[in-house]
Amino acid sequence: MDLILEGIAGAITRILALDPDVLDAASTSLAVSGTATLLSVLAGIPLGTVVGLTRFPGRNLVLSLFNTGMGLPPVVVGLFVVVFIWRSGPLGQLDWYCTREAMVTAQFLLAFPTIAGLTAIAVQSLDPMLRIQVQALGATPLQLAWVLVKEAKLLLLTAAMAGFGAVISEIGASLMVGCSIKSDTRILTTAIALETGKGDFGYAFALAFILLALIFVVNAVTTWAQQRQRPL
Amino acid sequence: MTVLEARRLEVRRGDRVVVTAERLAIQDGETLAVLGPNGSGKTSLLLGLATLLPVRGELLHRGAPVTDRVGFRRRIAVAFQRPLLLDRSVLDNAALGLELRGIPAAERRQRAQAALERLGVGALAKRPAVALSGGEAQRVSLARAFAVDPEILFLDEPFSALDAPTREEIVADLARVLHETTMTTVLVTHDRDEALSLADRVAVLIAGRIRQVAPTDEVFTRPSDPEVAAFVGVDNVLPAKVEMVSDEITRLRVADVPIEVTALPPEGDGFPLLCVRPDDVVIARTPAESSTRNAFAARVIRLEPFGRRARVTLDCGFPLIAHITIQSAREMGLAAGDEVTASFKATVPHLLPRHRGGS
Numbered sequence: 001m002d003l004i005l006e007g008i009a010g011a012i013t014r015i016l017a018l019d020p021d022v023l024d025a026a027s028t029s030l031a032v033s034g035t036a037t038l039l040s041v042l043a044g045i046p047l048g049t050v051v052g053l054t055r056f057p058g059r060n061l062v063l064s065l066f067n068t069g070m071g072l073p074p075v076v077v078g079l080f081v082v083v084f085i086w087r088s089g090p091l092g093q094l095d096w097y098c099t100r101e102a103m104v105t106a107q108f109l110l111a112f113p114t115i116a117g118l119t120a121i122a123v124q125s126l127d128p129m130l131r132i133q134v135q136a137l138g139a140t141p142l143q144l145a146w147v148l149v150k151e152a153k154l155l156l157l158t159a160a161m162a163g164f165g166a167v168i169s170e171i172g173a174s175l176m177v178g179c180s181i182k183s184d185t186r187i188l189t190t191a192i193a194l195e196t197g198k199g200d201f202g203y204a205f206a207l208a209f210i211l212l213a214l215i216f217v218v219n220a221v222t223t224w225a226q227q228r229q230r231p232l
Numbered sequence: 233m234t235v236l237e238a239r240r241l242e243v244r245r246g247d248r249v250v251v252t253a254e255r256l257a258i259q260d261g262e263t264l265a266v267l268g269p270n271g272s273g274k275t276s277l278l279l280g281l282a283t284l285l286p287v288r289g290e291l292l293h294r295g296a297p298v299t300d301r302v303g304f305r306r307r308i309a310v311a312f313q314r315p316l317l318l319d320r321s322v323l324d325n326a327a328l329g330l331e332l333r334g335i336p337a338a339e340r341r342q343r344a345q346a347a348l349e350r351l352g353v354g355a356l357a358k359r360p361a362v363a364l365s366g367g368e369a370q371r372v373s374l375a376r377a378f379a380v381d382p383e384i385l386f387l388d389e390p391f392s393a394l395d396a397p398t399r400e401e402i403v404a405d406l407a408r409v410l411h412e413t414t415m416t417t418v419l420v421t422h423d424r425d426e427a428l429s430l431a432d433r434v435a436v437l438i439a440g441r442i443r444q445v446a447p448t449d450e451v452f453t454r455p456s457d458p459e460v461a462a463f464v465g466v467d468n469v470l471p472a473k474v475e476m477v478s479d480e481i482t483r484l485r486v487a488d489v490p491i492e493v494t495a496l497p498p499e500g501d502g503f504p505l506l507c508v509r510p511d512d513v514v515i516a517r518t519p520a521e522s523s524t525r526n527a528f529a530a531r532v533i534r535l536e537p538f539g540r541r542a543r544v545t546l547d548c549g550f551p552l553i554a555h556i557t558i559q560s561a562r563e564m565g566l567a568a569g570d571e572v573t574a575s576f577k578a579t580v581p582h583l584l585p586r587h588r589g590g591s
Contacts, residue, residue: 132284133316137329137380138306147328151318 003201010202011209019206021182021191026210029168029187032100032178036107037164040115044163045156048119049145053131063120069113074106078176081106085177098179103187106173111163118159122152154225161222168214188214233260233294235384235416236281240289243273243280250276251440253289258384263410263417265431265448267424269463273440274420278388281418282310306333309377310386313393315369317361322348322372325361329380340379347379348372350409367398374406378413385417391426403429424465428452436460453509454582461507461584467553468508471586474501481578487550492525492578498585505584512580513554515544516573517564527575528552532568535561542566546574 014022051062083089085096085105096102126148134147149156171189178185180194188211195204236258243251251273258264258281268274279285283301291298298304309329317325323341324331326348330340348354351371356364364372370390377385390406391399407430410417421427427434427448434451436444444456455461458469474497475490476483484491486506497504519529528548536543542561544554552574566572 127316129312129314130316130318132279133310133312134328134332136282136284136305136308136310136386137332137376138302139332140302143332147318147332 007201007205011205014202014206015209019203022203022206022210024183025186025188025191025207026214028100028185029189029211030214032103032174032185032187033107033164033168036104036167037111037115037160039104039108040111040163041160044112044115044159045119045149048116048159049123049149051116052120052123053145053148063117066113066117066120069109070117072110072113074110074170074172074174075176077106077109078173081109081173081177097177098181098185100178100185102177103174103185106177107167107170110170110173111167114166115159115163118162119152119156122155122159123148125155126152157225158222161218161225165215165218165222168218169211234258234292235260235294237292237295238281238289239292241280241291242288243276244286244288245276249288249440251280251437253277253442256281256435256442256445258416258418259433261414261416262432263419263430265427265434266418266420266437267427267431267434267451267463268422268437270422272437274422274437275388276440277437277442278310278386278418278420282308282386284310306380307383308386309380309382309384310388311370311373311377311390313389315364315366315373317364317369317372320361321357322353322359322361322364323357325372326357326375326379328376333380343381344375344379347375350378351375352405367394367402370394370402371405374402378409378415383416385415387417387419389421389423392421392423406430424452436463438463455507455584457584458505465509465511466507467510468506468513468551469584470506470508470550470552472504472506472583474504482583489528489549491581493581493583494579495582497583501583501585503586505586506581507584508552508576508581510543510553510555512576513546513552514575515546515554515556515560515564515566516575519573524575525578527573530572530574532566532570532572535566535568546572548574 081102084091085094085102086092134144174187175190180186180190188207192204192207234257238253238256241253242249266274266277280287283298283304293304323344327340327344330343345357348357351374353368353371356368391402403426419430431448434448435442436451438459443460444451452464455464455466461469470486472484472486474484481492482497530546530548532544533547534545537558540558541555542558544556546552
């Protein structure tokens with residue numbers, strides 16, 4: 001029990017003192033996962049919208065791939081990214097092994113299917129008559145997609161948050177491709193694992209609280225979006 | 233001048249042809265009601281005419297085939313049964329069509345506001361659309377359609393989801409706005425009263441086929457076939473035999489009862505169908521005078537109230553249905569089994585051919 005209390009006390013001290021190592025891991029986490037989520041949103045929302053609104057051969061296969069991607073094991077993603085960016089791998093000349101770029105790539109692969117898949121579901125769940133109504137008002141296909149994306153914005157926010165939530169708490173892929181180098185590629189999750197291994201529970205708790213706080217904010221925004229009243 | 237004309241139009245949903253229209257022409261400034269029972273394909277016809285469903289055949293806009301569908305849709309507007317508003321303010325909803333047409337923000341706000349005023353919901357402009365009642369939302373939906381000042385306004389049962397008082401109010405307001413703007417309108421409805429109060433002409437659609445297109449009065453008084461007759465409320469469609477045709481009168485027999493009408497029988501048809509609207513049948517307690525035309529001794533078989541009226545099924549030697557007010561039924565103390573006199577004027581009935589060729 002003492003161990004836990006000491007750990008919590010140590011955590012509070014470190015957070016209040018704005019411990020540079022804690023802030024560093026937190027800011028790296030936010031930068032890497034934020035960038036990965038942003039890229040996934042930029043790619044996933046347009047692609048998810050197209051898949052959600054159009055009918056083409058192989059559409060169900062694409063949706064199945066999105067769904068599979070939502071449950072992709074991070075270590076498997078980590079393995080594939082490492083193989084690709086390994087010095088002798090197909091993208092070896094990028095020299096991305098143990099860099100933030102590699103981590104962003106791995107996290108992008110984890111978040112993208114989630115965001116694209118949830119986007120497809122979101123635009124598909126809009127009233128089909130709404131689509132006809134917007135077309136009837138003279139929308140071009142692009143205008144139609146834009147109006148529907150805006151209409152589904154709360155669900156898309158949920159999709160983005162789900163993507164962010166998945167990568168911010170992920171450890172396997174980030175550790176494998178980023179190597180958890182202090183002040184560079186060390187993020188909250190890899191730092192927690194490392195400090196816990198070293199027995200520095202105060203540090204580990206401090207990092208864990210920040211991670212929990214981030215996840216809480218994500219979920220609070222998602223809940224707000226989901227609970228907001230839907231239009232007619 | 234014909235604004236929109238459909239020739240040999242087939243509207244498809246998936247692989248199925250759901251509506252065919254041999255020819256349907258919409259004239260400048262008119263209100264054409266597409267009237268038909270539920271499931272007859274009215275909405276599909278409207279969606280086909282508005283290029284929102286795939287069609288085969290010809291669709292001509294002012295004589296030229298419609299090829300640029302988006303361009304065509306920017307000349308029309310459609311309001312549906314449900315308001316289908318976006319999660320935005322009322323004003324932004326009313327301005328959506330203008331926004332899609334690339335109208336500058338200031339102008340579209342002003343035009344949308346004017347349309348909202350016209351439909352009596354100008355005061356709600358700043359409210360979020362989610363906060364509206366059903367009637368308000370439907371007015372906003374209509375304002376959104378009016379705001380683009382369409383060449384043709386398509387309305388797909390825009391009142392059927394509303395409660396009766398709200399519906400009556402909106403129908404009255406719409407009738408006024410249509411009258412003020414002389415906007416060409418295609419109104420899809422299953423409601424005969426809506427067609428009667430709004431339409432200049434009526435196209436009757438039954439089972440995916442247009443059966444009659446004619447001025448509203450004519451459709452209701454001279455339906456083209458028994459099914460149209462049944463749908464527009466001509467409940468008495470009786471097989472008759474022509475006995476004599478003169479300049480003024482056609483003498484018929486319906487189940488051996490002599491009847492005289494001013495309508496001429498269909499050419500060469502000695503066995504037409506006699507159509508009488510139930511509203512045109514008069515019931516009296518006094519016995520028929522032998523000199524009166526088309527007055528029959530009748531027995532009341534059934535008396536069924538509907539709304540403020542009663543449907544009376546009579547046996548006059550042939551079955552005859554009459555609609556009278558509940559009040560007059562009460563005053564006469566009418567009950568099943570009573571002996572009464574039923575009559576209708578000779579000018580009232582019209583005659584249909586028994587066997588129709590084609591549609």
